[in-house]
Amino acid sequence: MSRNRFYAGLFSVVLLLPLPSHAADQLFKNSVIDEVDISGTGYYGRLLVAEDLNNDGAKESIYLKLSPKYMEYVWNKDRAARRQDKAYHKKGVKLSKSPDWFASFVSASLRQDNSVGARWDASFNGEEGCVHPSQIIPAHLNKDEFLDFIIPCHGYDAIPFPGEHSLVVMSDGVNNYNVSRLTKRPSFYHDGATADFDGDGNLDILLVDAKKLRVFLNDGNGKFTPSDKYFPQFASWKGAYSVEILDVNDDGYFDVFVAGHEDDKHGRQPTVFLLGNKRNKFSRKQQIVIPPVQGYGIVMDVIKEGKNLFVLRTGSGNRVYQGAVVQHVSIENLETINILENTKTHHVDRIFRKSDASGRLKFGGFTNKETGIDFIFDGENMQPVR
Ligand SMILES: [Ca+2]
Ligand SMILES: [Ca+2]
Ligand SMILES: [Ca+2]
Ligand SMILES: [Ca+2]
Numbered sequence: 001m002s003r004n005r006f007y008a009g010l011f012s013v014v015l016l017l018p019l020p021s022h023a024a025d026q027l028f029k030n031s032v033i034d035e036v037d038i039s040g041t042g043y044y045g046r047l048l049v050a051e052d053l054n055n056d057g058a059k060e061s062i063y064l065k066l067s068p069k070y071m072e073y074v075w076n077k078d079r080a081a082r083r084q085d086k087a088y089h090k091k092g093v094k095l096s097k098s099p100d101w102f103a104s105f106v107s108a109s110l111r112q113d114n115s116v117g118a119r120w121d122a123s124f125n126g127e128e129g130c131v132h133p134s135q136i137i138p139a140h141l142n143k144d145e146f147l148d149f150i151i152p153c154h155g156y157d158a159i160p161f162p163g164e165h166s167l168v169v170m171s172d173g174v175n176n177y178n179v180s181r182l183t184k185r186p187s188f189y190h191d192g193a194t195a196d197f198d199g200d201g202n203l204d205i206l207l208v209d210a211k212k213l214r215v216f217l218n219d220g221n222g223k224f225t226p227s228d229k230y231f232p233q234f235a236s237w238k239g240a241y242s243v244e245i246l247d248v249n250d251d252g253y254f255d256v257f258v259a260g261h262e263d264d265k266h267g268r269q270p271t272v273f274l275l276g277n278k279r280n281k282f283s284r285k286q287q288i289v290i291p292p293v294q295g296y297g298i299v300m301d302v303i304k305e306g307k308n309l310f311v312l313r314t315g316s317g318n319r320v321y322q323g324a325v326v327q328h329v330s331i332e333n334l335e336t337i338n339i340l341e342n343t344k345t346h347h348v349d350r351i352f353r354k355s356d357a358s359g360r361l362k363f364g365g366f367t368n369k370e371t372g373i374d375f376i377f378d379g380e381n382m383q384p385v386r
Contacts, residue, residue: 345372
C-alpha cells in the first residue's frame with residue numbers, strides 16, 4: 001500500500017466514523033434509540049440488540065437465547081432448594097460443556113412499529129459459544145461498515161460458579177458473522193464497554209468480572225490482546241458487575257464507571273467514576289464517588305445528560321432485584337438531586353435516551369416491557385411517564 005493510499009484510508013475511516021476525540025464508543029448512549037416491542041417473544045432486554053445491522057435501511061435484531069437444556073437444569077422450580085446441592089451442580093457444570101447447552105443467536109427483522117418480525121437470515125460461524133451470556137454490546141471493532149458485538153459471558157449460574165469465556169462477534173460481509181473467543185481464561189464476566197485505550201484508532205474492550213477490570217487491545221482486524229497497563233495490576237474490584245465508559249467531567253479524556261453491589265456481604269463496590277488522563281491510566285486515587293441510595297444498592301447502568309447523571313438501580317438486601325430507581329446526581333457537586341422510585345416494577349437493566357411510539361423523547365429501558373422508570377427530563381426535574 002502506498003503512503004498516499006494509506007493516508008486516504010485513514011481519512012475515510014475518520015469521516016465514516018465520527019467518533020469523539022476521546023474515542024469512547026457511546027454510539028447508542030449518545031443517540032436516541034427506538035423502544036423495541038418484544039411482546040410475545042419472552043426476550044430479556046439485556047441480551048437483545050436492535051439496529052440496522054446490514055445497512056439496508058431497515059432494522060434487525062439479535063437475541064441471545066439461553067439453551068432450553070441449561071434453563072431446565074439450572075432455572076427450574078427447584079432452583080432455590082438446590083442452591084447448595086454441590087453434587088447436582090457438579091454434574092450440571094459437566095453437562096454444560098456440551099455445545100447444545102450454549103446460548104444461540106436468534107436473528108429477526110424488526111417491523112416498522114419496532115416489533116420483532118420474521119427471521120433475518122444471518123450466519124454466525126464458528127465453534128465457540130457460551131452457556132450464560134450476560135450482555136450483548138454493539139461496537140465497530142473491525143474496519144468495515146457493519147456493527148460488531150461483544151458478548152460478556154458469566155457462565156453456569158450456580159455453585160461453584162465456574163465462569164466461562166467471553167466472545168466477540170465480528171462482521172465479515174453482509175449478514176455474516178464470525179464468533180470467536182475474546183478472553184484467555186474463564187471468569188464471571190458480567191459487563192463490558194469500549195474505548196480506544198492505546199490511542200491507535202481502534203476501539204478496545206473493557207470487561208468486568210467482579211474481580212478485575214480487564215482491557216483487550218484491538219488490532220482492528222478482530223484480534224484482541226489482553227493488557228494490564230491501564231488499571232492497577234493488584235487492585236481488586238470485588239462486587240463490581242457493571243462498567244460504562246464516558247467523559248463525566250468533560251475534560252476530553254474518557255472516564256470509567258465502575259458499579260455493582262454497594263452493600264452485599266460477598267463484595268462491596270462503591271459506585272465510582274475512575275477519571276481518565278492523557279495516557280488512559282486509571283486508579284482509585286483519581287475517582288469521584290456517587291452517593292448511595294438506601295435500599296437500592298445494586299447499580300445497573302448510568303447515562304449522562306449535560307451536567308446530570310442518571311444512575312439506574314434496583315433493590316438490594318431483603319428486596320434484592322425488586323423495584324427500580326433512577327438517581328439524579330449533579331456532576332458539579334456530586335449530590336443526589338432527586339430520586340425516581342418505582343417499587344412495583346421489575347428491575348430495569350439498562351438506561352437509554354429513546355423515542356417512544358408517539359415520538360416523545362424520554363429516558364428509560366430498552367424494550368416496551370422495561371418502561372417502569374421512563375421519564376422526561378425538563379432540564380431540572382425527572383417527570384415520570386408510564
Ligand atoms: Ca437492515
Ligand atoms: Ca464490523
Ligand atoms: Ca485501540
Ligand atoms: Ca474525563
